[in-house]
C-alpha cells in the first residue's frame with residue numbers, strides 16, 4: 467500500500483479520489499484547505515502551481531486537481547473559469563446560454579498534479595459528452611447537467627457509476643500507474 471495526501475477544499479472530489487485510488491492500492495489522506503490559484507488558460511499550469519503551493523503548506527508529497535468543463539458551441543467556455551462560472555451563473559445560466567442550441571457537445575477535463583519538493587508530475591484525463599436540457603437532482607457542481615458519452619444519464623444520475631466514466635478516474639489511473647513505480 468502506498469499513501470498520498472490530496473489537498474483541496476472540495477470534499478466531493480476527495481471522496482471520488484479516495485474511492486478511485488483505493489482500487490489501485492493507494493490510500494489517500496485529505497488536507498482540506500483553500501489553495502490560491504494562478505490565473506491561466508491552461509489547467510496544467512494552474513494545477514502545477516497549485517501543487518507547489520500545497521506542498522509548501524502541507525510539508526509532504528501531495529496531489530491536487532484542477533478541472534474544467536469545455537462546451538464546444540461556446541468555444542470551450544467556461545473551461546479554466548468553470549469554478550467562477552459555477553459560483554456566478556451556475557447550471558441554470560449554462561442551460562440558458564445553450565437554449566435552442568442543437569449542438570450540446572462538451573467535455574470535462576481533469577488535471578492531477580503531484581509535487582514532492584523535487585518532482586512535479588502532471589496526469590490528465592478527459593470525458594466527452596453533452597450538456598443535458600434539464601437539471602437533474604444533485605448539489606455537486608456540473609454533475610446535474612453533464613451526460614457522458616455511452617449513457618443517457620447525467621453524472622448525478624449515474625451516482626457511484628460516475629467513476630467508470632469520469633475525467634477524474636482517467637487522470638487518476640494515469641497518476642496511479644506512474645506513482646506506483648516511483
Ligand code: IMP
Nearest residue numbers: 531532533534548549552606607608609
Ligand atoms: P476546480 O478544479 O475545483 O476549480 O473545479 C472547477 C469547477 O468544475 C468547479 O465549479 C467544480 O464544481 C466543477 N467540477 C469539477 N469536477 C467536477 C465533477 O466531477 N462534477 C461536477 N462538477 C465538477
